Amino acid sequence: MALNCGIVGLPTVGKTTIFTALTRVKAEVSNYSSAKNPNLGIIAVPDARLDKLTEMFKPKRRVPATIQFTDIAGLASAASKKEGATNQLLSHIRDSAVLIHVLRCFDDPDVPHVSNKISPVDDLEMLHLELALADLETVDKRAEKLAKELKDPQRKKEAEQELAAYAKIRPALQDGRPARSVQLEKDEAEAVKRSFLITMKREIYVCNTDEAGVSKGNAYIEAVKARAAEEGTEAVVICGKFEAELGDLETEEEKQEFLAELGLKEPGLSNLIHAAYRLLGLRTFFTAGEDECRAWTIRVGDKAPQAAGVIHTDFERGFIKAEVYHFEDLATLGSEHAVKVAGKLRQEGKEYVVQDGDVIFFKFNV
Numbered sequence: 001m002a003l004n005c006g007i008v009g010l011p012t013v014g015k016t017t018i019f020t021a022l023t024r025v026k027a028e029v030s031n032y033s034s035a036k037n038p039n040l041g042i043i044a045v046p047d048a049r050l051d052k053l054t055e056m057f058k059p060k061r062r063v064p065a066t067i068q069f070t071d072i073a074g075l076a077s078a079a080s081k082k083e084g085a086t087n088q089l090l091s092h093i094r095d096s097a098v099l100i101h102v103l104r105c106f107d108d109p110d111v112p113h114v115s116n117k118i119s120p121v122d123d124l125e126m127l128h129l130e131l132a133l134a135d136l137e138t139v140d141k142r143a144e145k146l147a148k149e150l151k152d153p154q155r156k157k158e159a160e161q162e163l164a165a166y167a168k169i170r171p172a173l174q175d176g177r178p179a180r181s182v183q184l185e186k187d188e189a190e191a192v193k194r195s196f197l198i199t200m201k202r203e204i205y206v207c208n209t210d211e212a213g214v215s216k217g218n219a220y221i222e223a224v225k226a227r228a229a230e231e232g233t234e235a236v237v238i239c240g241k242f243e244a245e246l247g248d249l250e251t252e253e254e255k256q257e258f259l260a261e262l263g264l265k266e267p268g269l270s271n272l273i274h275a276a277y278r279l280l281g282l283r284t285f286f287t288a289g290e291d292e293c294r295a296w297t298i299r300v301g302d303k304a305p306q307a308a309g310v311i312h313t314d315f316e317r318g319f320i321k322a323e324v325y326h327f328e329d330l331a332t333l334g335s336e337h338a339v340k341v342a343g344k345l346r347q348e349g350k351e352y353v354v355q356d357g358d359v360i361f362f363k364f365n366v
């Protein structure tokens with residue numbers, strides 16, 4: 001299972017360009033592309049620890065963690081929306097674990113902009129408003145249903161908690177602010193998960209800029225960064241066009257030269273992938289052996305059975321225990337045997353919260 005990152009934003013801000021660069025797959029680049037058939041791409045996550053494991057175990061296969069990106073067509077404002085197309089866009093957004101929100105931070109008279117004005121913060125607010133309105137609809141439908149459940153003594157308490165959450169969330173949504181910005185009690189936060197609100201999803205802002213923007217910055221980028229800082233979100237700066245061209249180069253040497261021209265050491269996309277990992281609370285654990293060394297992606301707080309479930313649903317259902325040691329111990333001690341001798345190999349049960357860098361062997365029964 002790959003975690004899906006949905007690339008969202010207003011029309012023609014550069015989503016497909018960035019997606020293409022990310023996946024090195026030529027997706028269709030257009031002005032105002034159709035809302036149907038979003039492009040899906042799976043990419044390998046760079047990880048030096050997996051390289052080290054591969055060096056130590058010399059496995060037949062080395063399998064990096066993957067992250068899935070969906071290039072979703074631009075969400076236009078309510079005024080211009082076609083009901084069916086918008087619903088489809090929203091359903092793709094709902095299927096995303098996290099949102100990569102692309103903001104236009106470049107001037108180019110040849111590339112149209114929906115509001116004929118380059119202002120990434122206005123764009124950001126416009127998209128947030130659209131998503132908030134969609135959630136408002138969800139919340140209202142859900143509240144109607146919950147009102148009936150209040151009469152059922154068995155469901156009353158849960159329904160009350162959920163309704164209390166919506167009472168707090170509603171005003172924010174009406175204001176165009178995301179549900180995640182609302183402070184909720186623990187049980188309310190739990191209850192509200194049942195409605196899968198879009199604006200509860202974590203989001204990362206991508207400033208799509210030109211070459212000059214990457215090396216020197218510009219006022220658009222500053223504005224997005226200021227907003228991101230206020231919200232405790234991260235903003236990543238990328239030149240989509242440049243990154244796409246970089247992907248076309250054949251040799252590593254050419255790439256390095258190309259990067260150096262902009263004063264970069266690695267592609268901006270690596271920053272995006274790593275920032276997404278950090279910010280969105282993703283974690284990596286490993287399975288390692290002679291057959292295969294492999295990195296897997298989970299979410300922070302996932303317990304051992306859930307991590308096992310990432311490998312195979314049978315592993316989760318039949319979970320017995322996990323044998324765990326940490327990558328750092330292996331790197332320090334030099335071999336799995338040494339890890340065992342040092343008493344660093346632990347048996348963990350169902351409640352164990354998997355840590356970033358754990359190397360795990362699952363025992364299960366199906």
Ligand SMILES: Nc1nc2c(ncn2[C@@H]2O[C@H](COP(=O)(O)OP(=O)(O)OP(=O)(O)O)[C@@H](O)[C@H]2O)c(=O)[nH]1
Nearest residue numbers: 011012013014015016017030032033074108240241
């Ligand atoms: N100057 C400049 N143009 C860019 C940049 N990124 C994308 N473009 C151009 O902007 C236009 C739209 O880019 P797309 O990547 O198709 O935009 P999109 O967000 O996927 O658009 P929709 O899918 O129609 O919503 C294309 O002509 C791109 O070549 C950039 O960094 N600088």
Ligand SMILES: [Mg+2]
Nearest residue numbers: 015016033073
């Ligand atoms: Mg597109």
